[in-house]
Amino acid sequence: MARYGMLIDTKKCVGCYACRIACQMINGLPSDEAFIKFYEEEQGSYPNVYAENVPVQCMHCEDAPCQTVCPTTATYTTDSGVVLVDEKKCIGCKYCMAACPYNARVQLHPSGVVEKCRFCWYEGEPGNPPACVGTCISGARIFGDLDDPESEICKEIARTNAQPLAGDLTRAKIYYVR
Amino acid sequence: MKDTRKARIAAMTDQLRTLGALFVRLGDQSDAAYEAASVASVDPAVRHRLETDLLTPGGAASLLPVESLYKMWADPSWRGRDGACAFGASKHLYMGDPAQHMMALYERLEIDVPPEFAAMPDHLTLLCEVAALYGDAGNHPALRSFLNEHLDWLGAYDAELAACTSALDGSTASTLCTKERLQELNAAIAHVRSLLKEVQNTTDRLEAELGKVEDPRGQNRRNEER
Amino acid sequence: MTQEEKRALFAPTRRGFLKGSAATLALAATAGAYSFGTWQVEQAAAAGGNLAKGPSLCNGCSSKCGLFATTMDGRLWIVNGMEDHPYAKGTLCGRGQGTAQWAYDDERVTQPMKRMEDGSFEPISWDQAYKEIAEKVKGIIETAGPEALAMIQDPRPSGKYYTKRFINALGSNNFYTHGAACNLSKESGIEQAIGASNYSVDWPNTKMVVFIGRSYGDGIRPSSVQSIAAAAERDTRIVIVDPRLNNTGIFASDWIPIKPGNDIAFLLGIANVLVTKDLYDHAFVEQHSVGFPEFAAQVAEYTPEWAEGICDVPAEKIVEIAEALAKAAPACAIEPSWRAAFGCAHQNSFETARCVCAVNALLGCWGQKGGALITSSPKAGEVDPIKFPSVPKPAGTRLGDTEFPLVSSSMGTNLAVLDGCLNGKIEGVFFYNSNAVQGYSQPAKWREALDKAKLVVSVDIQMSETCMQSDYVLPECTVLERMELPEFIGGKKHYVAMRTKVLEPVHPEPKPCDQIFSELARACGVGQYFDFTVEELAAAQLATVGASIEEVTEKGIVELSNPGFSYGVPKFKTPTEKFQFISEKVGAAGFNPVIGYAPRLVEPAADEFYFVGGKQGIQSHTMTLNLESLNAISREYDLERVWLSTADAQKLGIADGDTVELSSSEFTGRTRAKVTERLKPGVVFLPTHYGNTSPYLTRARDLGLNFMDFVPFHMEPGVGAAMTQEVAVKVRKVG
Structure with a gap:
């Protein structure tokens, strides 16, 4: 069984928002709701500054706090490690929003369902690749099987020493080059 | 008894058709029901403002009574991944799902849409005419579902009209904002809202007469709230 | 509403807009239950509906990246960047995705509009608009001559052809691009040095690149971002000279925050180091340039310390960059930039562009692997002169060319039109795809100028600030709704691509610009130069390069015969056929002919x-x-x-x-x-x-x-x- 994850190389991301728009498209989100958020991080002080754009979305954590707190088991993890929301079971209580350390949960209007990035999951499998990966103008995103040492994503994580955004906190499956 | 009810419903849909005809730019050469506008005792200057600024696409305060503009453009919820579409959930775009359905419906009913409505087969004027057609034909089930599916956005339209009332007040483009023009425009908005209220009243009475319909999909509610 | 009004209003009328067939009423009685819900079920079952795919070129910026648009049942469904297009390379940026909405946007202008006395706009018919515009055009020509007419446009494949043809057919030479507010200074300056208006960095092979103000991460072209990302991975040294750490910073090894408008001092400081430390390419300078001795003598003044005093970059940093460039040479370059810091920004922008070229010349990187490449561009050959007759060249010179003799001839300065309206030389102005009022200079001044003109016409897709100042606004259909003339793309390889009509026009009234200007020309009495369709001209142009509409429509982009690019010092198309450290034309215009220093104009006061x-x-x-x-x-x-x-x-x-x-x-x-x-x-x-x-x-x-x-x-x-x-x-x- 595959264990899906993603690599985001902030050293290649110019912050063009194409991924956000592609994601809105495939997920049918209106212009003012988005599963991908951007944080501009400044390090250092003038003139020794480094600035990066950090796109953040659901990290598909192995220890997903949003899943643990969900009172109706609406949030679940597939065998291939993708964290999903069963919209029929979601009661919109927002516990998951409070629990997510990445602020990746979005309450949709007007359904009230609290959704998030699903790796473009439809009919039993993730997108090949997910829309955000396919549209990236600079190849800053790689998607693949974290359990396959021959996969591009595994090789790139090893080569770049990419790390989850918050270390081992939730055993996130999105790795960042920063 | 039954015929009286049929006639009553047809009379109401006829009112809808007449009212609906007032939501277009009739200009000075329309062969449609402009006489109705003249008897609605509206100041010609206000009516003119309504037609050029509000009811002309791309007008200064353009707010068209076109169903697509107030609903999701291509609702992805029933389409699945292969149906995922550019800006599907966006509003304020012409030729959305409602327009697509209307075109399919016109084809089945062997109806031609005049060229000036090519971008808006789901214009209120035409929707009212189709309702009247069902009313004339006595097809009450079809009329009931049509009202439920295609005339459920009037509240959203009215809300945008309300928000527009003083839209030009704050604008920095002084050229547009002669006082007279603003007054006319605000009067035009008030006028079109009163017409809209009549449409809403008529559809309410029609729905009461026809009996409530079950929402078959639950989608309308979603659309409306969005 | 009063009861009386209501009674009157509800008087039954059978007149309506829809026209049914004889069967309509019967159908409505029986087959009428084709509900929205039923339609949805049918659509979902149809698994994607009736899909079709067609090529176009994005209009989100002037890069014009190739894209394929997929429609479902005639409605736009999705857009994808073209794999084979040299700028798109398979992707579209956010703007490309966003601008696909244009066709369906609720705030497009969809009717010809006429501006009234009080500044409001009224819809009018095309015929009436053409008639009134033509009358005014004829009036202006009669009283002030055709030279009182001008055309300003931001070039697009069909637009640049039809607008020029139109204004020339009327007898005026006053044809301008948006350039004066974009890349005019930079291209004019580069032209004086190398005889071409632009060049490119050989990204795959370069070792070091210096950006003066430009940011690939902000003015985005996907291929440029891919090139720089790949170069950064190879540890190419990328230097950003910009008062702001822009979004290209992630690829950069150095950020040099400079005092705005003083890039010229930084460049001359580098030139000083290269010359005085004898780090320059002697062979190039001796064999392929003119004016080096004069330049060298002058550049001696521009020490790094002098430069530091002006541009606020430490002298030691200037020395270090110069030495690093010399070490990397010839596989390095100062990037040519675009609008950014010296496209049109300062009093010294033209001269800054020349200095950029001078540094590249000292590095000997012109035409070298990893250096600065001057590549060629294809164009259509001669087409049938009977079907597509040439317009006689109007007499006289373009307004502005005399006062501004160094202006790039392909652009002209559109601000001469602003000035001309103010001083009465210009009475009629046409704009195509151009929001000059908002973006080309002081907006209040543009408004004042256009108020003075007797005729202002804008062709656009939305009511821009320039449309607001126009007497007539003629609506164009949006990019995916129109076919345009072929677009030729140069570089190491040559291509041709084309916008095709992917969507049937959403609104009935807007027209493509070829049709608008052809019809306007007919109304103005010069229709004899427009007696062909855009399809006919496109087919004829494509035939001259061995392609066809069918082929371009199918493939999206067609590679043309290989121009045979090879590395090596290029043939400079300057009057001297050499790289020009000294330009006779610049001297004749009253400026220092030798590439050198020029200051910026405005210095902030203490509290500014x-x-x-x-x-x-x-x-x-x-x-x-x-x-x-x-x-x-x-x-x-x-x-x-x-x-x-x-x-x-x-x-x-x-x-x-x-x-x-x-x-x-x-x-x-x-x-x-x-x-x-x-x-x-x-x-x-x-x-x-x-x-x-x-x-x-x-x-x-x-x-x-x-x-x-x-x-x-x-x-x-x-x-x-x-x-x-x-x-x-x-x-x-x-x-």
Whole structure:
């Protein structure tokens, strides 16, 4: 069984928002709701500054706090490690929003369902690749099987020493080059 | 008894058709029901403002009574991944799902849409005419579902009209904002809202007469709230 | 409504707009239950519906990336970047995705409009618009001559052909691009040095590149971002010279915050080091250049210490960069830039462009692997002169060319039109795809000038600020709804691509520009030059390069015969056929013929700041902000804010998010502040996409400030560019 994850190389991301728009498209989100958020991080002080754009979305954590707190088991993890929301079971209580350390949960209007990035999951499998990966103008995103040492994503994580955004906190499956 | 009810419903849909005809730019050469506008005792200057600024696409305060503009453009919820579409959930775009359905419906009913409505087969004027057609034909089930599916956005339209009332007040483009023009425009908005209220009243009475319909999909509610 | 009104209103009438068949009533009685729900089920079952795919070129910026648009049952479904297009390379940026909405946008202009006495607009018919415009054109020609007419356009494949043909057919030479507010100074300057208006960096092989102000990460072209990302991975040294740490910073090894408008001193400092330390390419200079001795003598003054005093870059940094470049040479280059810092920004922009070229010449990198490449561009050959007759060249010179003799001949300075309206030389102005009022110079001055003109006509897809100043607005259909003439793409390889009509026009009235200008020409009595369709001309042009409409429609882009690019010093197409450290034409125009120093015009007073503008990757000029998906991003991320350095903000008591007031000699306005370490103290940065005022654009209106409102109307000597950053501003906290 595959264990899906993603690599985001902030050293290649110019912050063009194409991924956000592609994601809105495939997920049918209106212009003012988005599963991908951007944080501009400044390090250092003038003139020794480094600035990066950090796109953040659901990290598909192995220890997903949003899943643990969900009172109706609406949030679940597939065998291939993708964290999903069963919209029929979601009661919109927002516990998951409070629990997510990445602020990746979005309450949709007007359904009230609290959704998030699903790796473009439809009919039993993730997108090949997910829309955000396919549209990236600079190849800053790689998607693949974290359990396959021959996969591009595994090789790139090893080569770049990419790390989850918050270390081992939730055993996130999105790795960042920063 | 039954015929009286049929006639009553047809009379109401006829009112809808007449009212609906007032939501277009009739200009000075329309062969449609402009006489109705003249008897609605509206100041010609206000009516003119309504037609050029509000009811002309791309007008200064353009707010068209076109169903697509107030609903999701291509609702992805029933389409699945292969149906995922550019800006599907966006509003304020012409030729959305409602327009697509209307075109399919016109084809089945062997109806031609005049060229000036090519971008808006789901214009209120035409929707009212189709309702009247069902009313004339006595097809009450079809009329009931049509009202439920295609005339459920009037509240959203009215809300945008309300928000527009003083839209030009704050604008920095002084050229547009002669006082007279603003007054006319605000009067035009008030006028079109009163017409809209009549449409809403008529559809309410029609729905009461026809009996409530079950929402078959639950989608309308979603659309409306969005 | 009164009861009486209601009774009158509800008098039954059978007249309506829909026309049914004889069977309609019967069908409505029986088969009428084809509900929306039924339609949905059918659509879902049809698994994708009736899909079709066609090629076009994005109109989100002037790169014109190739794309395929897929339609479902005739409605646009999705757009994808073209794999084989050299700029798109399989992707589209956010603007490309967002601008696909244009066809269906609810705030397009969809009727010809006429401006009334009170400034309001009334819809009129095409015939009436043509008739009235033609009468005014004829009147102007009779009383003031055709030279009182002018055309300003931002080039697009069909637009640049038809607008020029139209204005020339009327007998006027006054044909201009948007260049004076874009890349006019830079291209004019480069032309004097190398005989071509642009060049490119050989990214796959370069070792070091210096950017002067330009940012691939903000003025985005996907292929450029891919090239620089790949170069950064190879540890190519990438130096960014910019008062602001822009979004290309992630690829950079050095950020050199410079005093705005003084890049020229930095470049001359480098040139000084290369010459005085004998680090320059002797072979190139001796065999392929003219004027080196004069240049060398002059450049001796421009020591790194001198440069530091002007541009505020430490002398040792200048020396280090010069030495690193010399070491990397010839596999290195100063990047040619675009609008950025010297496209049209300063009094010395033209000369800055020449200095960029001079440094590249000292490095000997012209035509070298990893260096600065001058490549060729294809064009259509001669077409049938009977079917497509040439328009006789109008007499006289283009307005502005005499006063600004160094202006690039392909662009001209459109500000001569502004000036001409003010002094009465110009009486009729046409705009195509151009929001000059908002973006080309001081907007109030443009308004004043256009108010004086007897006739102003705009062809556009939405009511821009320029349309608001026009007597007539003629609606064009949007990019995916129109076919255009072939677009030829140069470089190491040559291509041709084309916009095809992917969508049936959504609205019935808007027309493609070929049709608008052809019909207008007929109304004006010069229809004999427009007696062909765009399809006929496209087919004829494509035939001259061995391609066809069918082939381009099928493939999207067609590679043309290999131009045979090879490395090596190129043949410079200057009058001397050499690289020109000295230009006779520059001297004849009254300037120093030898490449050298020129100062910027405006220096801020003690309580003022340098004011710089720049692009954001999500917006394009002033034309995309009204699109819902792109507007939502600007609003969510507060992208309209003005940038202040942390140090300056502290001094002024301004915190991130505070409302501040900016004021210049021309304008005062308020917006919120972004306080950042990414900016050189003493400099204020404002993105250049905001502050739309047209009441027709309700999403764009009143978001942020328009940079150009702050800038005086003035023109760069020699070329007539807008000097868009020759202004200083005061800043104060107001909330």
